[in-house]
Amino acid sequence: MSAARLPPPRAPDLAALIRAESARLAAACTACGACVGACPMVPTLPAVAAAAPETVAAGMRAVLRGEAQAAPAGSVAWIGACTRSGLCTAACPERLDAAYMMRLAGMRLRGALGAGEEGGPPRLPAREDPGWSARVKAFARLTLTEEEQARWL
Amino acid sequence: MAVTPPPPADPAPERVVFWFGCNIARHGEIVRLATRMLEAVGIEPAPAGGPSYCCGSPKEANARIAGGMARRTMEAFNAMGRDTVVTWCPSCHMNMDDFMAPATEAAFATAHISEVLHARRDRLAPLLRHRVAARRALPHLHHGFNGRVPVNALVPDLLRLIPGLEVPDHPCRAPGHMCSALAGVPGALAAAQRALLAAAEETGADALVTIFHSCHRETVSLERGRPGLRVVNWIHLLAESMGLAYRDDYKAWRNAPDPREAVGPDRLAAAGETAFERLVEPELRRPPPV
Numbered sequence: 001m002s003a004a005r006l007p008p009p010r011a012p013d014l015a016a017l018i019r020a021e022s023a024r025l026a027a028a029c030t031a032c033g034a035c036v037g038a039c040p041m042v043p044t045l046p047a048v049a050a051a052a053p054e055t056v057a058a059g060m061r062a063v064l065r066g067e068a069q070a071a072p073a074g075s076v077a078w079i080g081a082c083t084r085s086g087l088c089t090a091a092c093p094e095r096l097d098a099a100y101m102m103r104l105a106g107m108r109l110r111g112a113l114g115a116g117e118e119g120g121p122p123r124l125p126a127r128e129d130p131g132w133s134a135r136v137k138a139f140a141r142l143t144l145t146e147e148e149q150a151r152w153l
Numbered sequence: 154m155a156v157t158p159p160p161p162a163d164p165a166p167e168r169v170v171f172w173f174g175c176n177i178a179r180h181g182e183i184v185r186l187a188t189r190m191l192e193a194v195g196i197e198p199a200p201a202g203g204p205s206y207c208c209g210s211p212k213e214a215n216a217r218i219a220g221g222m223a224r225r226t227m228e229a230f231n232a233m234g235r236d237t238v239v240t241w242c243p244s245c246h247m248n249m250d251d252f253m254a255p256a257t258e259a260a261f262a263t264a265h266i267s268e269v270l271h272a273r274r275d276r277l278a279p280l281l282r283h284r285v286a287a288r289r290a291l292p293h294l295h296h297g298f299n300g301r302v303p304v305n306a307l308v309p310d311l312l313r314l315i316p317g318l319e320v321p322d323h324p325c326r327a328p329g330h331m332c333s334a335l336a337g338v339p340g341a342l343a344a345a346q347r348a349l350l351a352a353a354e355e356t357g358a359d360a361l362v363t364i365f366h367s368c369h370r371e372t373v374s375l376e377r378g379r380p381g382l383r384v385v386n387w388i389h390l391l392a393e394s395m396g397l398a399y400r401d402d403y404k405a406w407r408n409a410p411d412p413r414e415a416v417g418p419d420r421l422a423a424a425g426e427t428a429f430e431r432l433v434e435p436e437l438r439r440p441p442p443v
């Protein structure tokens with residue numbers, strides 16, 4: 001089977017991973033803005049489309065540096081509109097996984113590391129669906145047999 | 154005298170976990186058919202999904218909670234003792250790579266189901282004996298995830314094994330990794346669906362083939378008012394060609410004039426009246442994006 005082995009862990013927990021990966025990628029990012037230029041969501045965000053790509057990218061880098069409160073509103077809006085197209089990663093001249101950087105920045109702006117560490121409240125609302133677990137289970141009761149539910153869930 | 158060696162014995166089926174995710178619970182028949190398909194190509198899958206096997210992303214606004222959920226899932230997979238976790242959901246697959254395995258040791262490898270079936274297409278092809286109720290099937294593709302797993306090539310390749318089915322190439326790619334990502338950006342899902350319909354018209358397709366569950370959920374309503382157009386998932390089409398029976402209940406409920414009546418009293422009772430009314434019915438009655 002064409003299965004890929006997973007590398008060993010590089011952090012003791014998710015919070016430590018977010019911190020370490022944010023710092024590593026922010027240090028390598030030049031804020032050139034190529035990722036912003038390649039993003040298919042930018043045309044849906046007039047304020048972001050009108051801003052300099054370098055400024056928008058610098059705001060994303062600031063979030064990864066732990067300076068979320070200093071990031072311009074346009075950068076926050078851009079990160080909030082990320083749909084994970086991955087075209088930013090293909091465009092990055094530094095060969096950084098820009099889509100992963102956007103994911104990390106989005107988690108941080110939604111408060112993943114806590115207000116204390118980010119120097120203020122979340123700048124993006126959490127995308128949590130409070131009914132998610134109950135909804136999944138309700139649909140499972142509609143589409144799976146009792147035996148399938150017992151064995152698979 | 155030369156001795157002809159005996160033919161190699163059929164290898165023991167490879168034992169895997171089939172991690173189908175959570176939101177695909179709306180499409181239980183896809184889980185069931187995909188499981189049967191893996192079995193048909195010589196794999197022994199243990200399906201696992203739902204909130205008990207969560208990747209943590211629904212709680213990504215709190216790293217402590219999300220990390221705890223992800224760790225619990227990793228430990229459950231490790232305890233299952235299977236060499237490979239076969240994924241279905243692109244979001245689960247990327248979360249495993251990006252956040253789960255980097256924080257908890259994984260005693261398994263991963264592969265997406267499209268990679269597994271494609272790698273075993275020599276075993277799948279002879280099973281695809283029946284023609285399907287579509288002439289020209291346009292795959293609904295996204296930009297995202299394809300950089301991790303080349304689904305945009307693998308799935309059309311597999312569909313081309315179906316006898317008599319044309320699978321046109323078209324450059325249409327929706328933003329995001331699947332349609333649920335677009336639902337949160339005003340106008341994005343409707344724009345993607347309009348582009349998809351235009352691509353169907355340009356290619357003369359009579360079927361739109363979704364790859365992921367959230368795309369299927371968001372796209373089935375395109376059948377309304379378009380009697381010449383069918384929306385199916387790639388697993389549905391392969392199953393149809395294998396002669397496996399199924400019903401796409403979600404599509405039937407979503408497109409019914411009265412979803413409650415379409416679900417029927419027995420299943421409604423199984424889901425629970427309150428849960429149905431609060432969690433299921435609003436989604437089934439939501440106006441379609443286009």
Ligand code: SF4
Nearest residue numbers: 029031032033035092
């Ligand atoms: S393209 Fe790469 S280097 Fe340039 S701003 Fe984006 S992530 Fe940073």
